[in-house]
Amino acid sequence: MTSAAPLSPLEAADHPANHPRRWWLLAVISLTQLMVVLDGTIVNIALPAAQIDLGMSDGDRTWVVTIYALAFGSLLLLGGRIADYWGRKRTFMLGMIGFAVASGIGGLATSTEMLLAARGLQGAFAALLAPAALAILTITFPSGKDRIKAFAVFGAIAGGGAAIGLLLGGVLTEYASWHWCLLVNIPIAAVAVIAGWPLIRESRAHGDTRYDLPGTILVVAGLASLVFGFAQAENGWVRAETLGFLALGVVLLLVFVWVEARTNHPLLPLRVVAHKTRGGAFLVAMLVGAALLGGLLFLTFYFQIVLAYSPIMAGVASLPMTVTIMICAPILSKVLPQVGARLPMTVGPIIAAAGLFYLATFVTVDGSYATQVLPGVIMLGMGLACLFVPLQNVALSGVDEHDAGVASAAVSSAQQIGGSIGTALITAFYAAAVTTSVAAGAEPLEALVDGYSVAFVWAGALILCAAPISFFLIKVTKKDLLDSPDVVHMG
Structure with a gap:
């Protein structure tokens, strides 16, 4: 890492790290993260109603999810570099406004083609928005205990937003219509743009900014x-x-x-991912994305298909995970400077895997939520909190501000690709288990539960792999978490 010339008093005062209202800025960035995360699951709840309304085939229904992931995952690194070079505030605002417009098109869709085009646009603008938001957070909270607290909030929302999306999607689908599962992004984006414009300070990379x-x-x-x-x-x-x-x-x-x-x-300096600790954090992010998306998908199926919960009740049943994350996050943010990142990132996957293995062992056709599901969901939330609170901090620790946007994009890209891999892998194992169970003479619901159990086992196995990776590769010390970065470049 290269050194930068000292900032003048004027530059220092204007630097995002010296922002007098940076906790309000954190609220805006967190709202943005919530919108991007919950959009993945809120649409899943709306899909059955949208399919009937628009006359979609099963293949088209799958593409509603796939085309968003395709645009988002493939354009993330480019979005990160645009944020670095063009300006993080500009990119954030463009991404937010574009995401809102795309959501409006999708919410007003009258045909399958219109909905698919809107979802693709959502993914493209999310690829601008997500790395810009995380880069703004990174340079606004460059070090110290405030950085740990900020990333704890951001991580808690990243971990709990999926479950919030299930609940909100259920409420909107049941009491309004599936259209509102997309239209709800417009008021959220409006609040973020209006509140964020005076709060966010522009920053960009200097030096070589050729694409x-x-x-x-x-x-x-x-x-x-x-x-x-x-x-x-x-x-x-x-x-x-x-x-x-x-x-x-x-x-x-x-x-x-x-x-x-x-x-x-x-586009992606190899120094960003080749660093041992950051590389380990990216691998952990990939495994968490794989297990979380795969595990939650089949947990939702279990609630709605086997236990016959309504969309709202399925969302409520997922909430204990979010509540657990929200309770654990501030506690972890306080102890992280004392224990460092390695311990929670090693223990967290073990606790999360235990929760998924619990679900795999105890879920039944006529199961009791309180005894067969709730303990597993709480353990999953505790484990995810141990991961999400330090993960972003570790993945972006020591990154030169010149590369803040693309490094942030690399984290999101790892989670997105992990989610795609995990969903495909777990779905394949689930389908094989259901087929085997049916062939052995099981009743339809029993066969589905057998499939869900196998899905939870594989999700648990995936996230458990993050424990040895964290133990051997995550070498960020307590001092590293609190020290100031070496480089500051202002735009």
């Missing part, structure tokens, strides 16, 4: 191929379409790494 066109093309094509390939894996792993796109994605990303190592202005 890496070859790298951009390679990584967008590579990530899109991977996301699409894993989405197709739900229909079969050995299909030519699945294997072809997965292989193409791997080849393109390998070529991308080769190009990035040789260019003077890389």
Whole structure:
């Protein structure tokens, strides 16, 4: 990392790290994170009603989810670099306004094609919005206990937003219409733009700010191929379409790494991911994304299909996980400076896996929520809190401000790709288990529960892998969490 010239008194006063209202700014950024996270699950609740209303096929229904993930996952690194070079405030505002417009188009959709186009636009603008928001947070809280508290809030929302989306989606679908599961983003975005405009200070990278066109093309094509390939894996792993796109994605990303190592202005500087601790954090983010999305998906199915819960009740049943995260987050933020990041990031996956294994062991067709589900959901929330509170902090620790946007995008990209991989893997194991159970003479609901149990086991196994990674790779000390960064560049 290079050193920067000392800031003048005027520059120092205007730097985001010296923002007198930065806790209000954190509220705006957290609202943004909540909108992006809950949008993934709120639409899932609305899909059955939207399918009937628009006359969608099952394949089109799947594309409503896939096309968002495709645009979001493939464009994240480009969005991060746009934030660094064009300006994080500008990129944040454009992403927020664009996301609101796309949500309005989707909410007013009168055809399948209109809804799919809106979802693609949502993903593209989310790829601008998410890294810009996290980069603003990173440079506004560059070090110390305030940074730990800020990232604890951000992490708690990242972990609990999915469950909030299930509840809000259930309420809106049942008492309004599926259209409002998209239209609800408009007032949220309006509040964020109006409140954020006077609060957010512009910052951007200086020095070499040329865009890496070859790298951009390679990584967008590579990530899109991977996301699409894993989405197709739900229909079969050995299909030519699945294997072809997965292989193409791997080849393109390998070529991308080769190009990035040789260019003077890389889209993703390899120093960002090659650092041992940050690389470990990115792997953990991928595994958490895989387990969380896969696990919550089948937990929702269990509530609605087997226990016959309404959409609202399914959302309420998921809330204890969110409440647990919200309770644990401030406690962890206080003890993190004393214990460091390694301990909670090692213990957290074990507790989360125990919760998923509990669900796999005890869920039944006529099960009791209080005894067979609630303890597992609470353990899952405790484990996720141990991960989410330090994860973003560790993943962005020591990153040069020049690379704040693209480093933030790399974290989001890891979680997004992890979610795609996890959903495809867990769905494949679930389907195989249901088929085996039916062949053995099980009743339909019993076969589904057998499938859900297998899904929870694999989700638990995935997140458990994060424990040894954290133990051996996460080397951020207590001092590292509190020390100031070495580099400050202002735009």
